[in-house]
Amino acid sequence: MGSLPSPPPSPSQENHPSNYVMVTIFCPREPTPNVTLPNSIHLYYPSMNTWTNVGRIPGLVDDQVLKGFSMISLGDFIYIIGGQICNKEKVHVNDDSAEFLDEGIKVVPNVLRYNIRTNQWFNCAPLCVARYDFACTVCDNKIYVAGGKSRLASARGISSAELYDPDFDTWSRLPNLHILRYKCIGVTWKGKVYIIGGFAERENSDMTMPSIVERSSAEVLDSQARKWDLIAGMWQLDVPPNQIVAVNDTLFSSGDCLNAWKGHVEAYDGKFWNEVDGSRKRSLSTLEYNYENWPLNQRLYLTMAPIGNKLFFLAGYRVGGGELARTMSVVHVFDTSATVDPWKSFEPMELEGEKELCSHCCVVQLSSP
Template sequence: MAAPVPGLEQILEEPQTYDHVRHKIHGLRLSNARALASSSRSSATEDVGTLIPKLPDSVALHCLARVPRSALPLLRCVCRSWNRALSTNTRDIASVRREIGTAEPWIYLSFSPRGDCIQSQRSSNYFTAFDPGSNQWHSVGWLPGLERLEVLKGYGCVGLGGKLYVLGGTLCIKERDFGGGCHRDLRVRSEVLAYDCIGGRWKQCASMRKARVDFACSVSGGRVFVAGGRGRLDHENAAAMASAEVYIPELDRWEELPDMSITRYKCVGVTLKGKFFVIGGYTIETLHRSSVEIYDPSERRWERRPGMWALDIPPYEVVELQGKLYRSGDQLNHWRGSIDVYDERLKMWKTIRGSNRRLGEDLQCTVRRYVTMAGIDSYLLFFGGHCRVGDRSGDHRPFCLETVDAFQAPVGRWCGLDPFRSSCRELCSSCCVVTA
């Protein structure tokens, strides 16, 4: 017979209270959490409104903040006060987690079903999160506000203050086809959604001043910066924009910034040393496609640096890691076979020794569908989707096989994680790191 679930007061009376709370709660299943809640309610009546009976809320917050991020949904089921602290008033616990060093970086990716899977699932965007600390995937859920068969693509995605921000993009209608790539564009959006990674809730934020798709975005100094992109889907170059704006989260307000020197779309945004870099992109003047615009928030002005990208094709992703910029491909080929780092002294991109690799090289009979990368600590993590053909019972329908490869930039060493099979799906945008 299984041992009874201990009451909350019993856990707190054991020695090494904080560690025991963290490990006990992390190991409980949802059914045990309900039993724990019912057993602790009677003792909680003595001190109504506190997080943990007979403990100041400031100390109780430190107890909750030490629980692993993956167990936070479980904690919300324990009692109403915990649910309130972890769902509504998340700013306090988020600041405590940052203060005591328990905040964890997770990588968020958005997918939509492909091919036959469209008929069995909703075809709007859904998010998953990868925890590099435990090598585990966690389901986040569907992006709210989209109807069946509607897909959001070309949007911006940034992490700030424990929240995942989804900015603008193109709303498309996804039609059933076995190739999975047929879309009919509807409109360009200006709407902004924020996902509270601790509270597990989506929230509608103030919309951008202009609708944008294929634009640059990044975070600097607690602000979200966006620039360039297209406001319409027709006449690509003619619809490109030079405008920029900044989002102030505490005021839920967008403010206009000075325009860039030229229009750009399919450009990439990244922050380096507090400055907002808008790299490459398609422009009316082909000569400027290799240039970069740099915005200095302290001086509120742009600086154009010619030749920094050095390619006519716009970048796909550029990642900042430990004060350096890294790239691995462009809009035509997301993975070019190696990793480049930008040398600020020589003003040029250099291939990192030991970075040459064919991602997913251990997989057989696969065709790579996408590669997206993120930077955490000293590692660059690459997420690859591979389309594989099955041969059982004459079944030749493709499914998606994800792989995660990590490259330790200073050492120049690769390490691969085990691939896993998933339902047939496609990536909707680049990945995004959120620390909470």
């Protein structure tokens, strides 16, 4: 594994990391005496390998967090869409320890817009259907959402889909998906909107035996005919994907929702997911050999984002324990176009507290002032 210093800016290169910022939203893994729980927004600058905390999501009271929402970028704005408001509830494990679990309070249709340049928040029109754990993607400067769950107590997903037009601040309903889905993935590929995988079943299913046929399927939006076309076997697993991103007309995945890192990157060739040559890497569950003497317990989070030909993996690891627990951040970069030594890693950085990722990161291309 190589180690990258902070590279100098190179504004002449459109896809150089200096032109981008990655947006992440964290919350503490558990309450502490000096830390309140509401979600905090952090910006990661890949050209400088630095993190900046820019504040909290507005509208949440202390000891509440937003989970299961989608975060997407358009221009200088990020949109925080839907989700469920949760409390951290203490659960007894044994006489010496306890764990904190998310206890859902309500599902919200709220949509917030944040300008990372001016640090301003705006309230947008709410979703037609409140939802969490849903698919979300951007296509032709419009936001598409589909599936998810609309009620906390429900064991089933929903099939509704809708479209947001930022020019008019309006949501409009789209045709329903063929299949009920939640924890599905939205991605724009070759100019079309795809909803892939998820815990999925047909509406008339008896729910006694989940079918891999539904869970491994995808749906693509035919915008001209205003209908969804069903694609069998596009994901090929009955466990939902963790993330799928597009790089130059190729889809990439690194794992599923139960195993965010499978040890390599896979690419979709239109029929199958195949391991990408050179992408195999020691498990990102722990820091690699350079840092193996550190007292690490486990990986806390892993999320990836594309910039140009590269996939950036933002990983966080727990260091220490108890009240001294903190988060060590390491960013790994995989060059999808490289034929030799495609992996590089930035120097690790310590972040305050033990953090939990609340949504996958998104990337904002910085416009000129």
